[in-house]
Amino acid sequence: MAESAPLQGLSLIENGWFIEKNAQWPGQANALEVKEVLLHKKTKFQDLLVFASAKHGNVIVLDGVIQITERDEMSYQEMLAHLPMFSADKPTHVLIIGGGDGGVLREVVKHDTVEKVTWCEIDGDVVEAAKKYMPNVAVAVSNPKTELLVGDGVAFAESSKENSFDVIIVDSSDPVGPAEKLFSKEFYVNVHRILKPGGVVCSQGECLWLNEDLIDAMVTDYGACFASAEYASIQVPTYPSGQIGAFIARKAGTAGPASCRSPRREPPAGMPLRYYTAEMHAAAFALPAFLRKRLKAVEGSPEKRPRLSWQ
Template identity: 50%
Template sequence: MDILLLIWIVELVIERTVTLVNLQSATYGKVLVLDGVIQLTERDECAYQEMITHLPLCSIQNPKKVLVIGGGDGGVIREVSRHASVEQIDMCEIDAMVVDVSKKYFPDVAVGFQDPRVNLHIGDGVAFLKAVPHGTYDAVIVDSSDPIGPAKELFEKPFFELIAKALRPGGVVCTQAESLWLHMHLIQDIVSNCREIFKGSVNYAWTTVPTYPSGMIGFMLCSTEGPAVDFKNPVTRVEGEGSHPQVKGPLRFYNAEIHSAAFCLPSFVNKAIGSKLR
């Protein structure tokens, strides 16, 4: 079975401790690998990029200001830019090299960098948030790598406190929240911290991504105190093949039905975190 049949190496870049490898797979197309971990493939990147973006943005009315932490490949801002109501997209990515490689080898993913609403900041996401005035954003999306090294900070309580401060009342955050098969203790800690910090909704969703560890990835979705947010029932309903007057399509993966289904949790996950969600 061809899980990842690597045909040729396009480029190997080594800078500091970061290794970026751009590969070609017979099944998944071009593959971006960062420090030995698959970040995206042409075939299945939509399952991650569309879900981490449209789950939060379709849950609130007319988001205008959006902050993306991480996401140097550009996939998240590509999806944010589909929303007609959005006026400002700030992005803070710690590594310019990821941005450059994506622009060069994954132009269909990095196309969002061309949007005039995008303001790219190269630097540390925590430091960026510390300087953000209270209540600036309607939504914050955290597309982080695994909690190793500098990214570990993005899974800890002080980081979520900074996000809550940066959001308007009823604002939403969606953050990459690991695998329910592999990282349940970490997910339990994240849920506990978010329940304490965010006084609105606190929910966990997931999607399938074949090339990620365990074949899936989870998302933590929370809202600040203010107008109620029902994450399970999108207010902007993208139907059929991914079209809506407020969301430029077509989308390859996300729709209103899969939005609601993403919050259906396996029994063992409900047992572990269900009582803490709201």
């Protein structure tokens, strides 16, 4: 039975519905019908809720915000993983920061070139919850190529050696609480340092309808030390406004164009994909006029990096 009374803490269930209300997106809310609450606890870092929904399968919620539903998770997981993986040249060593549900990891290990995945997730309770309640998402957690480190991704980036990774994927929650330090110029200076020449970073880039200033900062400030820095759009119906972005940037030092707008190779015929295609890769970089104008207007001086590919 669904909870009939509100849960205590940040996660709210009323009259059998989970209601996502948050100061980060004032004046709007999202709701999913709940069949059964599977888990609700305070971890060391955040409020963790897992419930079985009426139409979207199992759902993981952190600090009152939906992170993943079984129905639409493939759009986010596949795009956040394959945009950088197919933009990189035969990536062998990949770093994933965050992504406690294991979905991005599942997608990364589909690439035959990958020899090792270093996965740094701050909250081990999220990993355990995903293994129990979303096994099809967390299917690669025990993959022999994977090294799971439960710890702070910011500190890990600071301590890692220069030129260590071909691809870095930052699958973070919103820029409050445990993920706040992942949205800073200092973090991306370290990301740039530990990427190999020509390497690619791709991060959860927030919503273009709600976070225009942050997207501006990511592309123009955080991306200033990279050869290219761009924003791609992903459709996720259960996220605020039905949209989320990927901030993607390439370190200088590779042959070919710096932009990540076009994949460098096609997905193999046998790769199991439900959302990502080469066409979806290219289409993700088609932005609405207001955001395109904003990013073009504040691009900054030409010595910061090459001009964005639409200019």
